Amino acid sequence: MKKILFFLLATIMVTAQKTETINLSKSIKDSKKTYKSFTVIDQRASAEIGAVQFHKDQVNMVFENNADTDFKNWFYKYNPVRGNEELVLLLENIALSEETKEKYSIGKLEIRASTFIKKDDGYHFLYKKDTVTTVSSRTTPYLAQNLSKKLTLTFTDLLKKSYEARQWEFPVSEGELSDYTTILKDKLEILKADGLKEGVYKDYYSFFTHNPEAGFTIETDKKGVVTKAVNGEKKESIRNFYAFVHNGIPFKVIPVGYVEIFRDEQGLFIEAKKEELYPESNSPMIMFGGGIGGLIGSMVANVAISAIDANAAKKRSAMAGSEVILDPLTGNYILPQDFMKK
Structure with missing residues (x-):
């Protein structure tokens, strides 16, 4: 009897958890064909992004494979012909959370990421995104789906602006990447x-x-x-x-x-x-x-x-x-x- 009860509870827990897979589908073509390779450095405290509620279900936002694989697949899909430079994407934070009010809730997606060109003397800063996006259930019940789309748009904009950005002349070492903002400001x-x-x-x-x-x-x-x-x-x-x-x-x-x-x-x-x-x-x-x-x-x-x-x-x-x-x-x-x- 205990085994049957445990099985039923486990089944309920599984069915109550759903996933929203991030769809990195927007074009991020580099028309200048500057980059020969693309590297992802994931410095996030956790690979887990977070979850929000949809009715009684918990919806987890996830990458199809993992952040490193999915961002690389995305880049190479739209950039089959490549140049000479190495583009680096530094992931600092991707966090989904939800604030529950009396009659509605607010989904919040925090994104902090930066791009660099890697050269022999170190990493040269290009561009960054440090944003917080919110969506209210009063506007749409599909919080996870909506915020997943905004995540894709945010990284699309980051990469496209990185293609046009002027690289900084001051390099930072790989060990300094976690504190690159302070280091560059000091210069x-x-x-x-x-x-x-x-x-x-x-x-x-x-x-x-x-x-x-x-x-x-x-x-x-x-x-x-x-x-x-x-x-x-x-x-x-x-x-x-x-x-x-x-x-x-x-x-x-x-x-x-x-x-x-x-x-x-x-x-x-x-x-x-x-x-x-x-x-x-x-x-x-x-x-x-x-x-x-x-x-x-x-x-x-x-x-x-x-x-x-x-x-x-x-x-x-x-x-x-x-x-x-x-x-x-x-x-x-x-x-x-x-x-x-x-």
Whole structure:
């Protein structure tokens, strides 16, 4: 009788557990054919990803084989013709969890992964993803399926951006990969220099490695607003650059103009509002013409905002800005919690 009861309980437990297999099916073709080989270094604390509920069943998210095999199969499927470099994918964390509320639940998928080019002197950083994606059961009951698709999209974006990324000149050894972020940040002069080099910086890499575009000077309009970068006969709108340093003050170019960059012990950050970093298509705050037109705002506050009418300036002064960190390894914004809800 005990054996029959044990068998029934085991059967119930098996049927109550299901799996959601990650489908790595999106194209990750490298049109430049740069890489001859692809290596996966799995530094996750656990090979288990996690589970969420579907009705009364527990659904485990799993790889078809394992992370190493599946990512390699995916890469080689879309890249049969290869070049000379070795691409390395570093898996730092893939974790699925669920937060249960009174009438619904929220599935959360955490992903942290990076890419490198492996050379004779070590690993040269390319790009990284450090994201948290959530899905509510109020939107869909299929939490595992939905988050599995988002996992595929996240790694698709990581690999495609890695193909285009500029490799860092500072190598790290294999033993340093677990702490590569700290090691690379320690090499960035701009995070510790007393004075910054005047000029314009085309992208985040040139800015954080403190290498302005050679030969360019900054041009302002009659009101003192920076509008262009000039190199002989060549003139470029300031909006075509990632950042610039003018009169010793660094500024970050944003969709509606530019704002001052500040520095503390954590790194570099700006003070901005959601409407400035992610303006709606019908927002009165825009950057237009050959650069920044019609200054509205206060240069005392080191802010230049271009707008169609004065209502934009009133709106800006009425809303408190948030500290938004600039990620030195990607140039992206690290947004504070609930920033997009403001």
